[in-house]
Each structure stands twice: as C-alpha cells, then as structure tokens.
Amino acid sequence: QFSCVIRVAIFGGTHGNEMSGITLVNLWIKNGKEIQRKGVETKPFITNPRAVEKCTRYVDTDLNRAFTTENLSAPSGDDLPYEVKRAQQINEIFGPKGSPDAYDVIFDLHNTTSNMGCTLILESSKDHFNLQMMHYIKKAIAPDSCPVLLTEHPLLKYSTSRSVAKHPIGLEVGPQPQGVLRSNIFESMRVVLKHALDFIELFNEGLEFPPCSVDVFRVWDKMDYPRDTNGNIIAMVHPNLQDCDWEPLNPGDPMFQMFDGTTVRYEGVGTVYPTFINEAAYYEKQQAFVTTRRETLVAGAIKKA
Amino acid sequence: MMDPVSLPPLSRIAICGGTHGNEMSGVHLVRELQRQKMEKVGSAALTTVISNPCAIQVCRRYIDKDLNRCFTDAILSSPVTGDTPYEVRRAQELSALLGPKGSVQAMDLVCDLHNSTSNMGLSLITYFNQDPLILHICRHIQRKVTLAPVRLIQLDTPHSDAYSLDSIGKHSFSIEVGPQPHGVIRADIFNIMKEAVDQTLEWVRCFNSGSAFEGAEVDNVYIFVKSVEYPRDPETNHVTAVIHPQLQDRDFCLLRPGDPMFLTFSGDTVKYEGEEVLHPFFVNEGAYYEKNIAFHLGRRITLTIPSLQMKGH
Numbered sequence: 281q282f283s284c285v286i287r288v289a290i291f292g293g294t295h296g297n298e299m300s301g302i303t304l305v306n307l308w309i310k311n312g313k314e315i316q317r318k319g320v321e322t323k324p325f326i327t328n329p330r331a332v333e334k335c336t337r338y339v340d341t342d343l344n345r346a347f348t349t350e351n352l353s354a355p356s357g358d359d360l361p362y363e364v365k366r367a368q369q370i371n372e373i374f375g376p377k378g379s380p381d382a383y384d385v386i387f388d389l390h391n392t393t394s395n396m397g398c399t400l401i402l403e404s405s406k407d408h409f410n411l412q413m414m415h416y417i418k419k420a421i422a423p424d425s426c427p428v429l430l431t432e433h434p435l436l437k438y439s440t441s442r443s444v445a446k447h448p449i450g451l452e453v454g455p456q457p458q459g460v461l462r463s464n465i466f467e468s469m470r471v472v473l474k475h476a477l478d479f480i481e482l483f484n485e486g487l488e489f490p491p492c493s494v495d496v497f498r499v500w501d502k503m504d505y506p507r508d509t510n511g512n513i514i515a516m517v518h519p520n521l522q523d524c525d526w527e528p529l530n531p532g533d534p535m536f537q538m539f540d541g542t543t544v545r546y547e548g549v550g551t552v553y554p555t556f557i558n559e560a561a562y563y564e565k566q567q568a569f570v571t572t573r574r575e576t577l578v579a580g581a582i583k584k585a
Numbered sequence: 586m587m588d589p590v591s592l593p594p595l596s597r598i599a600i601c602g603g604t605h606g607n608e609m610s611g612v613h614l615v616r617e618l619q620r621q622k623m624e625k626v627g628s629a630a631l632t633t634v635i636s637n638p639c640a641i642q643v644c645r646r647y648i649d650k651d652l653n654r655c656f657t658d659a660i661l662s663s664p665v666t667g668d669t670p671y672e673v674r675r676a677q678e679l680s681a682l683l684g685p686k687g688s689v690q691a692m693d694l695v696c697d698l699h700n701s702t703s704n705m706g707l708s709l710i711t712y713f714n715q716d717p718l719i720l721h722i723c724r725h726i727q728r729k730v731t732l733a734p735v736r737l738i739q740l741d742t743p744h745s746d747a748y749s750l751d752s753i754g755k756h757s758f759s760i761e762v763g764p765q766p767h768g769v770i771r772a773d774i775f776n777i778m779k780e781a782v783d784q785t786l787e788w789v790r791c792f793n794s795g796s797a798f799e800g801a802e803v804d805n806v807y808i809f810v811k812s813v814e815y816p817r818d819p820e821t822n823h824v825t826a827v828i829h830p831q832l833q834d835r836d837f838c839l840l841r842p843g844d845p846m847f848l849t850f851s852g853d854t855v856k857y858e859g860e861e862v863l864h865p866f867f868v869n870e871g872a873y874y875e876k877n878i879a880f881h882l883g884r885r886i887t888l889t890i891p892s893l894q895m896k897g898h
Contacts, residue, residue: 306823307850335874393766457702457766459871463830463848512616516772537772539617560768563644 286484289374290315290324290473291388294344294441295561296331297458300469301389301451315473317481327370327388327441330362335459337561338363344388347439352377367441375444386445387476389469392454393560394569395523398468401450402430402496403443410447411579413479415492420475427526428496429555429572436499436570449476455523458560488583497526497553497572504566506536506544515544517558517568525555529571536568587800587891590717594793594895595756598694599632599683600782604653604750605872606640609770610762610778611698627790632692636679636750639671644768646872647672653697657748661686676750684753694718695754696785698778701763702871703880704834706733707777710759712747713739713808718756720890721798725788727805732777733762736837737806738866738883760785764834767871792895800892807837807864807883815879816847816855825849828869828879836866840882847879 292305308315308324315322326332328343340361351364352371360368374383392399398421400414418426429452431437442448451472456465483489505513515536521529528551529535536544546552552571556562600618602611618633625631635641637652649670655661660673661680684691701708707730709723720737727735738761744752751757760781765774792798815824826847832840840846841862847855863882867873870880 303827303850393769455766457764457871458768459874460702460766460869461827462869463827463833466827513613513770516613516770516775519772519776522771522773539613539620539775558769558771560766563768 286320286385286480287383288320288322288385288387288477288480289383289445290322291327291386291441292324293326293328293332294388295337295342295390296328296333297335297337298389298391298456299459299461300391300453300456300466302326302332303461303466304389304470304473315477317477317484319484320477320480322477325374328363328366337458340364343367344390344440345438347371347377347441347443351439370441371444377444383445385447385449385480386442387473388440388442388448388450389473390450390452391456391458391465392452392556393457394525394555394557395455396427396452396525396555397454398424398426398472399450399452399555400426400428400472401452402428403432403437403440403448403450405430405432405496405498405577407447408579408582409483410449411494411577412483412489412492412582413447413449413476415494415579416479416489417472417475418494420478421471426472427555428494430496430498430575430577433499436502483582483584486584488581491579491581493576493578496575496577497555498575500552500571500573502567502570503535503554505563505568506538513563514538518543521554521569522558525557526553528552529554587889589800589892589894591894591896592718593897595629595693595789597630597632597692598626598696598789599634599692599754600696600698601634601636601750602698603638603641604636604697605646605651605699605767606637606642607644607646607767608698608700608765609768610700610765610775612641613770613775614698614778614782626786628793629693629789631786632683634679634683636697637672637675639675646767649673652676653750654748656680656686656750656752657746658686660748679750680753686753692754693756694789695751695757696782697749697751697757697759698782699759699761700765700767700774701761701867702766703763703836703867703869705736705761705763705836705866707735707781708738708761708763708866709735709781710738710740710761711757712744712752713741714744715888716756717890717893718792719758720803720888721792721893722785722788723758724801724803724890725798726781726784727803729784729787730777730780732773732780734837735781735805736866737803737888739806739808741809792893795895797894798892801890803888803890806886806888807866808886810861810863810882810884812878812881813846813865814877815874816849826855829854832865832868832880834868836868837864840865
C-alpha cells in the first residue's frame, strides 16, 4: 500500500493567520533536520502564501474548503478564485487526490481560538494507519491529552487541503488568537509532530503495530449563534460553556448569554461534547460550536508490506 | 494637599466602539446601548458611535490605515482627495460629529472601547495630562469593578500631539479589555467592559448631581517608558523569537534585569538588559506585530488627585 520511500508533506499556512504552522514550516524549509526520518521523504510546504503574506485567513475563499471534485476538475482560468487555482496546483504536486501517485501522508497544521488543546483530526473511521498513528501519539504525550475529532459526516465533512493524500491528518492546536504566535502552542505542535514522524519511521522500519482501540469524538451537528433578522449575532457563548471544549454539554445546561444578560440553554435530546467553541473564523460559517458524540474505533494490526 | 477643583457639569458624552473593526466587545456593547435607546445619562446627553463600520463589516482592524492614529491636528486638517485613505475621511467625519477637536462644541467626555489579545485585564488608557476628572472616573472604576484587575496606563504623549479617537473630547480615556482574540466575542470579557462602562456612566450621574469626590491617591498607574521590538535576523529581517513563556500572559509583572523576554526558535533565551525594573504591558498584542512592537514597558507610579466637585453646586 505504501511506496518504498514514504512520502510525507507538512502543510503550514493553509489559513494565513494561523501562526504556529506557518512558523514551523518556514523554519523547516530553512533547515529540515528536525523532520528528517530514515526512509521517509518529508516536504514542508506553505499552502497559501498570499494569505500568509497578508496575515489573513484567505484571499478569495477558504483554501481548506476548496478541494472539492468540482474545483479540482474545473478548467483552469484567470477568473478562478485564487484559492481554487492554488488547490489545483497543490493537487498536482501532492495528488492527484484519489490516485496511487498521491502523497502517502499529509499533516495540515492549524490553530484555533477555541480551547481545543492538541486535537488530531481524522477524516475516515476506516483509516487504520491513521488510527494507529493517533493511538501512538496519544500514548507518547500522556498524561497530556490529544483528543481525536472524526469529521466523517454525510453533510458536515469538508474538502481539506490534506485530503489530496492517502492518509490525511489535521493538527488543530489552541487556544491562540489569529495573527499571534504563542510559545506554548508552538511547542505543543512541534512535539506532536515529532511523535507522528517517529511513528512513521518505526512503521517504515517494519515494526508491527498490534490491533488497538482509539476513543474519538465523531462530529454530530453544528450550532449557530442566535441572530436578529439582519443576521447580526445577538448572544455570546455562555461563560459556563466558553473554553469547555470536549466537556459534556447536557440538556438544560447554559449555552448562550444574550447581550441583555439572559441565558439560552441547550435543548438537545442527549449529552453531546462540544468543540470548536467560539472559533473566530466560524462566525461567518454560522457556527458557534460543533457538537460531537463519543465513540471507540478499533484499528486492525498494521505492518509495512 | 492639592487645591480642590471645580469643573462645569458634563452635558454631552460619547461612547465609541469598533474603532478597530475586529475588537468585538465595544462593537456589541455600543449596539446594545443603541438597541436599548440609551440617550441620556442623568442630565447628560449620551451619543453612541460605531467608529469604523467598514472595518467591522469585514471584521478587520482597519481598511487602509489604523483609525486610532488618525486624530492628530495635521491629519484632521489635511485636504481630502481621491487618494485619501478611508480612515482619514472617517476621522474627519468623527471629528465633525464629536468635536471639532479642541473647540467649545466638542464632547465633554469621550470614552473609546478596545480589546487586546494581551492579558491586560481592564486597563484605562489616558494621555499624561493629569486631568482630575478623568483620574476620578478611573479611581471610581478601580474601586467598583471586581471582575478583573484594573490598571491605569498613562501615555507619555502630550495632549497637543494626541492621535487617538478619544482625544476629540474635552475629557477623554480609552477602556481596553483583554485577553480576547480579535474577531471573537467572549462573554466574560464583554461583562468586564460592560461593568466599566456602567461605572463610568454612574460616575457621570453622581458628578452632575453635585456629589463631591474626595482627593485621594491612585495606585496601579503605569506610565509608558518605551517599546521593545522582536529580535530579527539582520539579513532577512524575519522575526527570530517568540515572547518567552515566562513573560507570556504576565502583563504588569515586574521585569528585572536578567529576566527572560524572548525564546529564539533555536531555543536560546533573550534576557532583559535594561537597568531599571519596569512593567511590561501589551505583551504579544496581535495588532502590534506590524508595528514591530513585542511589548511596552512602563514605570509604576502613584498619582495624587485633588478633590473634585461640579461647579455651580
């Protein structure tokens, strides 16, 4: 399933104001010693250089939503949005998406204003290689935790830059304001990547990883802010919910605080685990937070052929 | 003992939000005041202003130029051409609305609302002009607000060189609350700013009804001394370090000679080599990267303020 030399890419700057990944990738482009592993070709890459230059999330459209089949197969032309053109270029270099020539692994480095800690994002519940890697990383950084967010969802899944690879992994570290570089966030991301690359090296050397189970949070639904008829928000994430990513939210728990002080409560059917709580970039996507449900996935044994 | 001061009542006051379009507490607080149709504060008329609507629309700090640097006499009197930046035009509009700056018609009090990504709690920012009215408002806020630590920051700019929106008013100050990411509204930060604004309006009511405010000492005052830049590679000019983890989030702590300031990407610590013990603030403010400011340093002082009462009482 894997080529002789495992080809790995590390993407930074998919959003041009998420500074940890941008800084790490720029450091590694200058000196890649830290990310070298035996038998592994690791390529650090800035995916959205124009957005990085302007320190903005995107120029025309969100690059991390742009890798749809429609966009990737659209006839190239000057009137395409910048990020769609860029997606086509990235697909050519690291893909084509879905083909045997695609890169084996892509790590996509992101920051969030939400209190998500070091979250690993998994796109497919059937990706045993990724599940084994995430299991390895979680063990390596224990007692610190590394929640796994599974974005497999018929409606809510989106077409990410990393999705051109056979094994896409999102790394979302927060809380960090957009446009700001925090030392602790930067170091956390660096450590998680180190363990991820160690896993790939061990796999490449022929180590067998026995079956394991991984606790994940599967995306369930999204919740928007209360808004007025003009679309302006009229409430804020409630202080009891703010910063409580991955903690249970039960029916009746406070959810929003209106600007006049009144409380809006969660009226769902059962307990959910919210995440991406108060992410700055999601106001325009009508998302105050995303709800998830806990699940345990089982990964079969893996060994390099 | 300072001589008591008497000043005329405040008849026209203004609260401004969204001077930076991605500093969300002020935007929503002003909108809420407008929704509640707050137009009077006791005997004073209240004007609420959304300062930079175009920047708010796109959730950016500014469109062409930082609005909060556009209120110098020179910029306010510059002729408008086709090339005039949006914010310069807007500054001139705001000066006409709330000023003109320096004239008899100017607002008696202007209060401008801001957020910072720095862990500054509630900071009240004024020019170093020892205005007893403003200092009494600040002291009142310090004594009444419990949700966050309250500090005063005095800029070393004389009022004649003032560049910020609030300086249009005869009396002026800014309320800065952090930490909050730009583009985000946090309920806890909003509640702090609301308390500060409520206490400001409460003070105005009391002052205008003739209450006397005793002379006092005001502590937790920091006067701006200098800014510290990020270390850069001399060849590429790229920033080579991040705020040190021991300084991050520790605004207003003591920075002693030898204390860590930055951590380079190769793991070295850059230490503070000044001679004077100073206090950092605006540590790692996102909007200051483009101004090449890593943090400001201030000297802690205590101010003595005279007793104050409304004239004609």
